[in-house]
Amino acid sequence: EVQLVQSGAEAKKPGESLTLSCKRSGVSFFSYWIGWVRQTPGKGLEWMGSIYPGDSDTRYSPSFKGQVIISVDMSISTAYLHWSALKASDSGLFYCVSSRSSWSIFDFWGQGTLVTAS
Amino acid sequence: QSVLSQPPSASGTPGERVTISCSGSNSNIGNSPVNWYQQRPGAAPKLLAYSTDQRPSGVPARFAGSKSGTSASLAISGLQSEDEARYYCATWDDNLKGPVFGGGTELTVL
Numbered sequence: 001e002v003q004l005v006q007s008g009a010e011a012k013k014p015g016e017s018l019t020l021s022c023k024r025s026g027v028s029f030f031s032y033w034i035g036w037v038r039q040t041p042g043k044g045l046e047w048m049g050s051i052y053p054g055d056s057d058t059r060y061s062p063s064f065k066g067q068v069i070i071s072v073d074m075s076i077s078t079a080y081l082h083w084s085a086l087k088a089s090d091s092g093l094f095y096c097v098s099s100r101s102s103w104s105i106f107d108f109w110g111q112g113t114l115v116t117a118s
Numbered sequence: 119q120s121v122l123s124q125p126p127s128a129s130g131t132p133g134e135r136v137t138i139s140c141s142g143s144n145s146n147i148g149n150s151p152v153n154w155y156q157q158r159p160g161a162a163p164k165l166l167a168y169s170t171d172q173r174p175s176g177v178p179a180r181f182a183g184s185k186s187g188t189s190a191s192l193a194i195s196g197l198q199s200e201d202e203a204r205y206y207c208a209t210w211d212d213n214l215k216g217p218v219f220g221g222g223t224e225l226t227v228l
Contacts, residue, residue, distance in 0.1 A: 043120075044120055044206070044219060044220075044221050044222055045155075045163070045206055045208075045219040045222070046219070047216050047217045047218070047219070059215075059216060061214065061216050062214060062215075095162055095163070101168075104153075104208075104210050104216070104217040105153055105165070105168045105169075106153075106155070106163075106165060106208075106217075107165050107168075107174065108165075109162040109163055109164065110162065111162055112162050
């Protein structure tokens with residue numbers, strides 16, 4: 001069974017940098033897309049971007065392109081979501097998602113990481 | 119405002135059949151299969167149906183997805199108290215060049 005274990009909640013100030021992590025197990029890390037979805041009360045669920053660890057092919061939503069960086073460390077089967085300078089509007093609950101057949105279908109979800117920037 | 123439109127709420131009594139709708143356009147639902155996610159209170163979303171009418175292993179057959187034109191539906195038959203959750207539709211959007219979600223429908227089992 002695929003498992004996605006995310007890093008813990010973060011409370012940051014605007015302007016600070018932040019990196020969230022997501023460790024995937026139960027499936028070949030190289031062979032399946034892994035991505036990030038934000039959930040906020042105002043905008044609901046939003047796909048942010050996804051990466052294919054095998055070749056680091058990365059796709060971003062236009063809403064998040066240039067705002068975050070998605071990366072992986074294959075040696076520890078972990079994906080990352082990075083902000084260089086947080087804004088208050090970046091706050092939300094962030095889910096790591098894993099795709100099996102198609103990178104736009106999110107078969108498995110992590111437990112979520114709450115980010116508060118204020 | 120979400121790209122896909124869902125009613126904010128729905129309700130039914132145990133044993134009843136309820137349907138949740140999801141409306142889009144030719145650039146999303148009209149051109150791509152639809153996926154559905156279930157999110158119970160305090161939990162992460164879970165894939166409930168994919169490629170419009172397929173169910174992942176472990177999802178009961180009483181959850182059935184369908185699509186017609188630019189609209190999709192999730193039918194839940196034999197409603198149970200454990201079905202109380204928020205349901206989201208999702209699909210590919212040609213303009214966004216990525217997946218988009220509906221705003222979600224809160225299902226209450228009376």
